[in-house]
Amino acid sequence: MPTHKTITHAHAQGERNIEDEVMNQVQSGRVAMKPRWYFVSGALLGYFGLVSLFIVAAFLVNILLFSLRIHGPMSQWRFEYMLGRLPWWLALFAIGSVTGAVYLLRRYDFSYRKNFRLIAVAFISSVILAGWIIDTSGLNDVWSRGEGPMRRFYRQLDISDYSEAQPSPPRDGSQRRMKYLRESQEQ
Amino acid sequence: MTQVSQLPDEELVEYVRGVDKQAYLWIIRRYEAPLMRYAHHLTQDKDKAADAVQETFIKAFSNLQGFDIKRKFSSWIYRIAHNESMNVLGKEGKHMHLDIHLDLDSGTHIEDVTITKEVQSQIHQCLGQLPLIYREPLSLYYLEEKSYEEISDILRIPVGTVGTRINRAKLFMKKLCQHIKP
Numbered sequence: 001m002p003t004h005k006t007i008t009h010a011h012a013q014g015e016r017n018i019e020d021e022v023m024n025q026v027q028s029g030r031v032a033m034k035p036r037w038y039f040v041s042g043a044l045l046g047y048f049g050l051v052s053l054f055i056v057a058a059f060l061v062n063i064l065l066f067s068l069r070i071h072g073p074m075s076q077w078r079f080e081y082m083l084g085r086l087p088w089w090l091a092l093f094a095i096g097s098v099t100g101a102v103y104l105l106r107r108y109d110f111s112y113r114k115n116f117r118l119i120a121v122a123f124i125s126s127v128i129l130a131g132w133i134i135d136t137s138g139l140n141d142v143w144s145r146g147e148g149p150m151r152r153f154y155r156q157l158d159i160s161d162y163s164e165a166q167p168s169p170p171r172d173g174s175q176r177r178m179k180y181l182r183e184s185q186e187q
Numbered sequence: 188m189t190q191v192s193q194l195p196d197e198e199l200v201e202y203v204r205g206v207d208k209q210a211y212l213w214i215i216r217r218y219e220a221p222l223m224r225y226a227h228h229l230t231q232d233k234d235k236a237a238d239a240v241q242e243t244f245i246k247a248f249s250n251l252q253g254f255d256i257k258r259k260f261s262s263w264i265y266r267i268a269h270n271e272s273m274n275v276l277g278k279e280g281k282h283m284h285l286d287i288h289l290d291l292d293s294g295t296h297i298e299d300v301t302i303t304k305e306v307q308s309q310i311h312q313c314l315g316q317l318p319l320i321y322r323e324p325l326s327l328y329y330l331e332e333k334s335y336e337e338i339s340d341i342l343r344i345p346v347g348t349v350g351t352r353i354n355r356a357k358l359f360m361k362k363l364c365q366h367i368k369p
Contacts (some may be wrong), residue, residue: 016237018223019215022244026211031245033208039253 054127061131192216196260204251211251215244218261221331222268228326229272231315239271246271262340265333269323269341276319313364321356324349 025031133139191202192213203210222243226236246267254263314322323342327333328349339346 016234016241018219018237018241018244019212021241022215022248023209023212025245026208026248031248033204033251034249034253036252039250 050123054123054130057127058130058134061128062134065131065135197256200251200254200260201256208248211248214247214264218244218264222264225265225326225331226268226272226275228314228322228330229269229319230276235275236272239268239275242271242274243268259337259340261333262337265327265331265337265341266343313360316363317356317359321352321359324352325356325360328353 022031191199191207191210194202194213196214196217199210199213203214219240222240223236226239226243227233230236230239243264247264250267254260314326317325324338327338327341328335333341335346335349338344338349342349344352
């Protein structure tokens, strides 16, 4: 069996010995194996990031459809009003996150082939589909009437129906904003 | 150690990860020559190829825990070698043009061409003149004897594109290598 020493004749002839150079770095600890948790946490972060992004984006699509449907007449005005109130920072954050994730995957997850175009198309399609399903199945109506965390969200949109006649709600701070909305309802 | 050296790639990786990192030596011994050959075909420079291969082994070791044992190790390490070769080449090397008129409707049945030693020898001599996008799949297919699926994994292109590029590369080769008599 050839040993590590006997194979190094190429080195003696002045040729570069990659085997020795790499193994020296491995043995000296200059090159260390990244721990498994590094890859596991990277994968988990990517997974949860994508799922969160999907939920946020699906609800944005759903709210868009919901708002257009409930406003009926004057939909143009309502649409513009709604656009003005949409949390655009969230949309920008989502786009930034996806761009960053793709960049990181391309840079660090170099080993496996991924069809990023297909992933992007599938993601956007499923977001639109999920938003549409929530809207047509009546889930948003249930949420807007019933109790639960989504109620507040949808009620804000309902209230916007007659907010035209009201003074503009304060835009700074959700507590102040909710107080204003409650007062408007009581009136 | 002899037994370790005879382990299949994926089991050897598991051994290096969990038992003895010194066994990485066997991975280097297995892949040094083929990766050098591949990197040399891409870079057309022995020193650059050696740089790329050394960096490949270092990067592979560093990321060994990220290797999915259910996948094929050779595709994984070739992919790293491919990336490192591209890094060494720099961007200017990726966009070499070939001023050859290519008649794609020549009626030649490329698939019918028998691949012989003669063809392999011609490939060696002409490969350096081919644009990189054709050189990559051609060298992987004929010289490294990789399947279309493996090439697709290594180059991150669809299997159909692999076939198209190889066919076009063969047409280029036909034009380029007419004067060569092996």
